[in-house]
Amino acid sequence: MKLHANVEGNGFPLFILHGFLGMGDNWKTLGKEYADAGFQVHLIDQRNHGRSPHSSEFNYTVLAEDVKQYAEDNQISKFSIIGHSMGGKTAMQLACQHPELIEKLVVADIAPKYYEPHHQQILEGLTRLEEAEISSRKEADQLLSEFISEQGIRMFLLKNLNRKEKNAYGLRVNLSALKQNIEEVGKALAEDAHFNGETLFLKGSKSNYITDEDKKIIHQHFPEAKIESIQGAGHWLHAEKKDAFFEASISFLKA
Structure with missing residues (x-):
């Protein structure tokens, strides 16, 4: 499947994946900041969202393969990736399925656990x-x-x-x-899924999507993971506390 994306900037590729019912355009303002910081930013619409094609098939395996296909179509062999909520699950799945593609992984306010449908x-x-x-x-x-x-x-x-x-x-x-496919959105990562690369989980301090109890499961799947909290932010932490989110993510991506 050929995903739609808006690309801005020059430099090392940075893919950004939106959450459920979102689109790449949600990240337009932050995308420009990452581009100004020296990245080639790809604001990707996942399947069944934004301007990307529709399909009856919808699960994290195919969502991850879509992103891999997008990278191949654009002759990108390695990139860093930021994913929020559902996009974070896609990014985690991709990193575990194809670790060779991922330089650094940033997961925004979602854990690799199961979530009951709540939309x-x-x-x-x-x-x-x-x-x-x-x-x-x-x-x-x-x-x-x-x-x-x-x-x-x-x-x-x-x-x-x-x-x-x-x-x-x-x-x-x-x-x-x-x-x-609403049950698919809340699915957990497979128990044997692992990514040993550099990983940052950013959680909103007012959000209950990542709890203290979740730290154990995060480190089981992502042994190198750092977990940081964005103070005063809820689940839409990148919109609610944009500057704090940018600072935390860019310092990790640039390190």
Whole structure:
């Protein structure tokens, strides 16, 4: 599968993988900062997201292979990678399947453990949005507000809104495939999966996605892992505390 990506800058390749229901564009501002710091930044849309192709097949094995294929298509033999949430799981899977490709691995606010599905309310709202005949972003926001009270999350989700015709909007994400495969999103890494390269886990201090108990499983899979906390940040730590996230990640990537 040929993934869509926006590329900026020159230097050592740095791939960035967004989270569930996101897209590479979510990382545009930070991507420019990494590019200014000397990296060739690849903001990748994973399958069924953004402008990348849709498929009924959706699990971390194929998501990781998609990224490997993207690297081969672009003649990149080694790169560093940052993955947030679902993108972090893809990045972990890729590093374990193909360690020879990965220079450094940064995982943002996700552990290699199993997570129960917890996006039901969001998926219900997006389903209603997809079924409705929406003619404006304001109308879409009003409909979503019946399901999601937090404006920041609605703004994030509404980036998926795509003008199909002059007064008609649709969603970029392949909602039906994501709903059918929702159990895959929370899957744990296989017990025998390991990556011995340099790894940094960044967690939000206000987030419960990585707990103190998770440190053991992180080090089982990633023996060289460092775990750092971004103070005052929740799960969307790269957006909530952008400068702190950038400083922590760039000092690791440049070391």
